[in-house]
Amino acid sequence: MDRNAFRRELAQQLRVDSVRASDAGGSGHPTSSMSAAELMAVLLDGHLRLDFDHPENPANDHLVFSKGHASPLIYSCFKAAGAIDDEELLSFRKLGSRLEGHPTPILPWVDVATGSLGQGLPVAVGLALTARRLDRLPSRVWVLCGDSEMAEGSMWEGFEHAAFWELDNLVAIVDVNRLGQTGETMHGWDLDSYANRLVAFGWEAVVVDGHDVEAIEGAYGQAEQTSGKPTAVLARTLKGRGVAVVEDKPGKHGKPLDDPEEAIRELGGERDLKVEVAVPEAGTERHRFPTPGGDPARFELGDEVATRKAYGQALKVLGDTRGDVVALDGEVSNSTYSEIFRDAHPDRYVEVYISEQQLIAAAVAMQRRGWRPFASTFAAFLTRAYDFVRMAAVSRANLRLCGSHAGVSIGEDGPSQMGLEDLAALRAVHSSTVLYPSDANQAARLVELMAELDGISYLRTHRGAMPVIYGPDEAFEVGGSRVVREGDDVTLVGAGVTLHEALRAAERLTGEGVEARVIDLYSVKPVDGETLVRAAAETGAIVTAEDHWAEGGLGDAVLGALAESGERFRLRKLAVTTMPGSGTPAELLREAGIDAEAIATAARELVGARATA
């Protein structure tokens, strides 16, 4: 069998196996798989360099299915490559199978979870950037995109950055099968519309018949020869190709074929071809960055320092001592203070401009390749990438995020710039740790701890300077808290700016004969339930105060910790409940009812209610 004939046969096998897997699973997307069968057959046989036996080989190419719903196809590829057997293929979508409805990194050859469209391409851009700028290895990244997802803005963030970073080690294969979930895409088979856009964005673009293995061979060869820019292979294909009852037919998205046996016959029957996927050279090692060493960031008691500044300084020191730490920012590094890291370690800083989705996607890619990325922007603007953070959890990513300018306490810039939902959003991410430091030394220690954390960790920082209240040698732990003031009449719980307001409230209350315990709840998730339950038992009255909306933040974290204790207590949750405007930080804290006076008032009410009870 000559090579073209083999590739055609392999493509038919990929189709048959996609039909079989979807049938065995009882659901899935066979027709979206069938359109790209030749594209994958040619890739596996002659272009992809991936040592399936050693997925950790840093010189491996990467294969990302941005159109993750074509999972039957990627699993069929893995079978053809000998990575999984037929029995596992047929476990598709069953409980406990590695072959989930959409690919996840439970499988060692899957870099990231996909299935939320528009994410695989930006992560692939990140993988190519990592190979080029951090690993400094010649591995290539191949990403299969759908045409429907070309409408996602995140794709264009990825296309823009790939060209800007001159990632000629990246090949985007766009499977233009014309049909989305409900009907025709915006551009149908107008392949030039895609080619024109990509060329304008700085890509090499090649238009091919996606079922012609010779044309595909030419396109991949051209991609491998292109230097200085990434290549897009725009392939005209038929959804459901090869089976007449579904081929190029509407209404056939996302369901197994009605008559799989007949379809398999039409496709020429089952095959058991194995493809020898090329293996990259052995012995290649990732680049390592030198580390000059350095001492932990220290701040003097009583100084006024913003936690965002402590983040930047601690991150810089982390970079001094760990060569795997990388920082990324969304063009606000002089606000988040990641610029301190950038200036010290320019080779390990990536400017992602105002593209928060690409920011997170690049960080997800870097951690997948063994780096420790810290990504920062305003807390408010992290919401732009919430779907990417959600999917990073599905990818089992170890990701460090910092959101600055949290809360109304930023002052004059107004609500568009205030992160007021970040605690809720990040708490509701699987695997997440949510940290919210109240002083600069604590912030620095938490940054150091984040470097060691698995999962997605998030540090919330404030714009304004706050007094340093902990010594530079004090240690903190994730899941801990600090009783910063003792008292048995009422408990005040805050973090960040509200911890300082709570301390001021306690000062006022003590003058009135009320002794308030003040807890610094710097670890919002996990939360120190033991300290909170003891406080509830010993004081019976708790005021929580947070520079955040009332839902899902610090107050709810406290409630969650106390819920199962059965302790009897009264709790007042102070939080932002009206839309703030502009004003000074002090004015806005007062307006929001989360300043010292509001906390003291709530405490008085609770203590008074108990006295009269």
Next chain:
Amino acid sequence: MDRNAFRRELAQQLRVDSVRASDAGGSGHPTSSMSAAELMAVLLDGHLRLDFDHPENPANDHLVFSKGHASPLIYSCFKAAGAIDDEELLSFRKLGSRLEGHPTPILPWVDVATGSLGQGLPVAVGLALTARRLDRLPSRVWVLCGDSEMAEGSMWEGFEHAAFWELDNLVAIVDVNRLGQTGETMHGWDLDSYANRLVAFGWEAVVVDGHDVEAIEGAYGQAEQTSGKPTAVLARTLKGRGVAVVEDKPGKHGKPLDDPEEAIRELGGERDLKVEVAVPEAGTERHRFPTPGGDPARFELGDEVATRKAYGQALKVLGDTRGDVVALDGEVSNSTYSEIFRDAHPDRYVEVYISEQQLIAAAVAMQRRGWRPFASTFAAFLTRAYDFVRMAAVSRANLRLCGSHAGVSIGEDGPSQMGLEDLAALRAVHSSTVLYPSDANQAARLVELMAELDGISYLRTHRGAMPVIYGPDEAFEVGGSRVVREGDDVTLVGAGVTLHEALRAAERLTGEGVEARVIDLYSVKPVDGETLVRAAAETGAIVTAEDHWAEGGLGDAVLGALAESGERFRLRKLAVTTMPGSGTPAELLREAGIDAEAIATAARELVGARATA
């Protein structure tokens, strides 16, 4: 003074006033304002048609500042147009002023809040679409964009859709001043790079010197003459233009000038020019759609119906009776069932393809123009537009959202498709109402109620069919709940699929002599505190169960309602705590520990603990 001279003078006045406002406010972005002064001067004097005295005139043009940080400029424009006086101009960024740090619709001439970059353009696209397709009026939408925000994917969702929808009533003015917050943008002054991209996306593109009023006049004239496609005016400008110490200088972003008096002298001093902004024709009225009338959607007790299907049916009926209801979907209308509305009211359905940011932006625009948009996609994919929803709240938008396919109960598709953070995310949005129906009739009634709600309302629907447990004539209210089973030993709280699991658990428990009260918490925000507090008092033990992560959802809503009551109770919060995979809905509910057996087990433990206490 000839017209060009007047425009140049007006531009200088806009600069001077931007400097003055920023100085008075003590913060702000004068340099980002100064670059676009001529662009706005020419627009105000001869092109914009906006009746400042009658901002509700539907024939008005719209002016959106996508670069919302240039707020000093838009406020200076309002002053020049006579809409605000100098005293108000100088209240910029002060507590209580309408002139917030970034524009919000507190000002009647501001359609939407901007300041999170990349949002104004997609909303402007929505405004232009609304004018064309719904209002059917000739009003034009002018949107001033920054060059930094061109890196946001959401901009390209907007550009793509504007061309696809052939919005020749839209003009995007891109102020290419080269300098972002921290340094040069990706493309600097390479204006062709922008022009090429926009032309490829189907736009007319005109490159001009943004300080040449004659060139700008020509560009706007060309835009007004262009038919069948939108026009982008790409203007080469200097940031801080006109004041040598800041002009085209790095490090001058987002701060008042050090010496405003000298700057004002350099700009030729204060002026008090008034510009007569053209007024559109009077007497134009919005198009109204005919309504055939219809009866409420009804489902029979005992039938099995998915709440997502009830959403589609109820929405269609709403469209039958209200001409202002519009539906939008992100290319999953056959999953969310908004297709039922689409098929009945094709003229009031907008297919936004897989562009969730543009989906929400278009809905925000429509409600601004007096329509009642309902936007739907998978709950999981609404996370892609979280920043847009957040900003919609700042815009005081009345927005109706529906997220389908919530939770692990979707089954085989796996975690990428499961909305598991939507309750937390939407609860933490200001002005939000969060509804989570447990049967089809309830879902239909809640959809009807949503049409009347202010703020941002969210309906969570499930994929799978569930028994109809309420009669078609039963009424529900926002903020209500239903005790669907009486009992005094323990309270089980659920909604959606977990309400049905709780009912099954109660059946099991009653056989063991434990009488469980079961509460359907279909209104998660606002929540029915009275019923919950009574249940806590009367049963002393509560199990909450939700098909959602443990943070910020139904369980936390219950805790919040009980927190201030001072009641003594024990609560077990059952929620999804491990990353789900694929499997049948029943398998995944069991694995997550939120099925009937898990609920019954938790109830037994609470009852047993009380018995031994």
